[in-house]
Amino acid sequence: MNRIILEPKELEADGCEVLLTDARAAHLRRVLNVVPGQTVRVGLLDGPLGVGEVVRIEAEGVLLRCRWEPVVPEVPRVDLLLALPRPKVLKRLWAQLAALGVGRVYITNAERVERNYFDTHVLKESFIRGRLIEGLQQCGDTRLPRVSVHRRLKVLLEGDWSAEKEGCERLVAHPAGGVCLSEYIPLRHPERALLAVGPEGGWTEYELALFEKHGFASVSAGERILRSDTACLALLAILHEWMNFSTKIA
Amino acid sequence: MNRIILEPKELEADGCEVLLTDARAAHLRRVLNVVPGQTVRVGLLDGPLGVGEVVRIEAEGVLLRCRWEPVVPEVPRVDLLLALPRPKVLKRLWAQLAALGVGRVYITNAERVERNYFDTHVLKESFIRGRLIEGLQQCGDTRLPRVSVHRRLKVLLEGDWSAEKEGCERLVAHPAGGVCLSEYIPLRHPERALLAVGPEGGWTEYELALFEKHGFASVSAGERILRSDTACLALLAILHEWMNFSTKIA
Numbered sequence: 001m002n003r004i005i006l007e008p009k010e011l012e013a014d015g016c017e018v019l020l021t022d023a024r025a026a027h028l029r030r031v032l033n034v035v036p037g038q039t040v041r042v043g044l045l046d047g048p049l050g051v052g053e054v055v056r057i058e059a060e061g062v063l064l065r066c067r068w069e070p071v072v073p074e075v076p077r078v079d080l081l082l083a084l085p086r087p088k089v090l091k092r093l094w095a096q097l098a099a100l101g102v103g104r105v106y107i108t109n110a111e112r113v114e115r116n117y118f119d120t121h122v123l124k125e126s127f128i129r130g131r132l133i134e135g136l137q138q139c140g141d142t143r144l145p146r147v148s149v150h151r152r153l154k155v156l157l158e159g160d161w162s163a164e165k166e167g168c169e170r171l172v173a174h175p176a177g178g179v180c181l182s183e184y185i186p187l188r189h190p191e192r193a194l195l196a197v198g199p200e201g202g203w204t205e206y207e208l209a210l211f212e213k214h215g216f217a218s219v220s221a222g223e224r225i226l227r228s229d230t231a232c233l234a235l236l237a238i239l240h241e242w243m244n245f246s247t248k249i250a
Numbered sequence: 251m252n253r254i255i256l257e258p259k260e261l262e263a264d265g266c267e268v269l270l271t272d273a274r275a276a277h278l279r280r281v282l283n284v285v286p287g288q289t290v291r292v293g294l295l296d297g298p299l300g301v302g303e304v305v306r307i308e309a310e311g312v313l314l315r316c317r318w319e320p321v322v323p324e325v326p327r328v329d330l331l332l333a334l335p336r337p338k339v340l341k342r343l344w345a346q347l348a349a350l351g352v353g354r355v356y357i358t359n360a361e362r363v364e365r366n367y368f369d370t371h372v373l374k375e376s377f378i379r380g381r382l383i384e385g386l387q388q389c390g391d392t393r394l395p396r397v398s399v400h401r402r403l404k405v406l407l408e409g410d411w412s413a414e415k416e417g418c419e420r421l422v423a424h425p426a427g428g429v430c431l432s433e434y435i436p437l438r439h440p441e442r443a444l445l446a447v448g449p450e451g452g453w454t455e456y457e458l459a460l461f462e463k464h465g466f467a468s469v470s471a472g473e474r475i476l477r478s479d480t481a482c483l484a485l486l487a488i489l490h491e492w493m494n495f496s497t498k499i500a
Contacts, residue, residue, distance in 0.1 A: 100476070140475055182494040183495075222494065225388065236484075238487050241491075244430065
């Protein structure tokens with residue numbers, strides 16, 4: 001826990017004081033061994049970063065007084081469209097996605113996704129939220145990825161998300177074909193990117209045609225076929241570096 | 251299992267026929283539902299890629315006849331020096347490292363590694379080998395990463411590995427400081443890279459000084475603090491893209 005993430009509703013009316021009583025308090029006491037006067041890194045969910053000074057350590061919890069930075073971190077510039085992976089894989093993926101940084105996550109069905117995967121508890125909003133916040137506390141960001149679940153890829157792609165796509169590079173990961181990212185990346189300087197990662201077994205020809213119709217360029221990171229969680233992390237990391245690099249040379 | 255990996259000792263004297271009787275045979279029969287005459291992707295461990303034709307399906311196994319490509323895949327151009335992570339994390343990491351591609355893995359102790367981590371079965375050679383081959387079968391490569399375990403970082407860094415370091419860019423990942431990879435990468439065109447990733451809690455000042463003394467440049471992929479497994483995968487992916495890009499523009 002490299003940054004304690006607080007929710008706006010937890011703060012006292014002054015917007016500064018908070019009494020922590022849960023796992024975060026336990027972390028402050030037992031891992032960081034804080035004493036009154038000490039400061040720790042805090043962040044307001046979807047709000048600014050800050051520092052929290054330990055005011056009191058009581059039986060019921062730890063009282064922090066926070067000072068907030070004036071600016072709020074930007075929303076990560078990469079979004080992810082992910083064919084629902086096996087629940088066991090997705091369970092571990094949420095925190096890692098939040099840690100690497102992703103603005104939106106569209107979870108979608110696909111022809112090679114097993115239907116019963118949609119019954120999993122790892123798609124429950126409360127579960128997802130907990131894991132995403134865990135990732136934010138690891139990486140130090142405050143921007144909670146927005147997650148939505150879609151039962152039909154075609155409906156998602158044809159839906160009304162055009163406003164979100166402006167200035168957004170659309171990419172579909174496809175190991176067997178497409179342009180290698182290292183050839184494609186240096187030619188483009190997008191504001192945002194939306195990356196589609198397929199299920200185990202990959203996208204079908206029909207799905208790839210749908211993506212093409214909706215302006216997605218087919219890309220790969222070499223000839224290796226990665227498991228969908230590895231592919232998400234590898235491609236998100238490459239895209240973030242690319243966005244940073246583009247911004248610097250622009 | 252996107253490619254069936256065979257070990258040289260499994261092949262008949264002609265170097266082409268192999269009778270599979272284990273999980274690979276089960277995969278061919280039950281997942282791929284192969285029939286005689288059908289071909290599947292095969293690879294010889296540390297050797298060439300190839301195709302295997304199903305000759306017979308018998309009670310005791312599946313008989314393949316393989317044709318091998320003339321060239322052997324190159325060893326991945328990135329090596330990893332990794333402070334021993336929690337066993338639970340390392341257990342899942344082996345296959346992912348092999349899938350992303352890594353030439354050598356040096357597992358090392360560090361000040362912030364808990365000593366009892368070294369007792370884990372996930373450092374046993376047979377365990378590691380099984381997981382690495384699983385990763386190769388996923389990604390389709392045949393090059394088995396070479397793994398060694400080191401109890402003292404200082405001894406490792408001062409040891410006789412100079413021959414392996416020629417033309418090799420040495421990098422130590424350090425989220426708090428160092429140059430951002432996206433600024434550093436475009437300036438360099440190395441043959442190989444060696445990436446050092448620290449434990450939870452990071453490298454100590456003493457360790458960072460040791461790395462600096464041994465020619466490691468301190469780099470980060472942004473301000474986010476990643477868990478050590480996420481950091482490995484993210485940085486390996488970025489480095490591979492970099493090497494590919496460098497090779498193309500060279």
